Amino acid sequence: MIRRRLWLTLLLLLLAAPALAQQRPAPATPAPAKWEQLSPAERDVLIAPIRDRWNNADADQRKRMLDHARRWTTMTPEQRAAAHKGMRRWDHLTPDQRDQARELFERMRSMPQDERRALKDKWHDMTPEQRKAWLDAHPPKD
Structure with a gap:
């Protein structure tokens, strides 16, 4: 029985060998250039969406964008x-889920810091079922 399996395995390998031999690894694509090596046109293509977003933003949005960029560099x-x-x-949330998340964020932001920290600690200790029960007991305000 073992001998038969061995022969069967060898036969399958021999039959598959030509197909395996034809498979060549994909040629390695060169890594994208460093920023300094990009042409001015390539840099402009990368920056254009941010420039447009900046130019279309009001002063508060620009301040927030700049604050986020500064914070990112310290992370x-x-x-x-x-x-x-x-x-x-x-990105994967539905519009309703995003509204709920915004409401929860605002509610958390309005809490005193010690209460907010206690709730965060409690949340991290909860099981998924406990979290769902808590969310059902504390629905977002309409």
């Missing part, structure tokens, strides 16, 4: 990764 790689994760999660 650790782990903090940046967490921020990216949050941005990806936000």
Whole structure:
């Protein structure tokens, strides 16, 4: 029985060998150039969306954008990764879920700092079921 399986395995390998031999690894694409190596036109293509967003923003939005950029430069790689994760999660929320998140953010922001910290600590200790129960008991205000 073992001998038969061994022969069957060898036969399958021999039959698959030509197909495997034809598969070549994809040629390695060169890494994108460093910023300093980009042409002015390439840099402009990258910056244009931010320039347009900046020019269309009012003074408060510009201040907030600049504050965010400054804060980003002080973040650790782990903090940046967490921020990216949050941005990806936000992108996948429905409009209703985004409204609920904004309401929760405003409610948390209006809480005294010690209460806010206690709630955050409590939240991190909760199981997913406990979090759902808490959210059901504390729905966002309309």
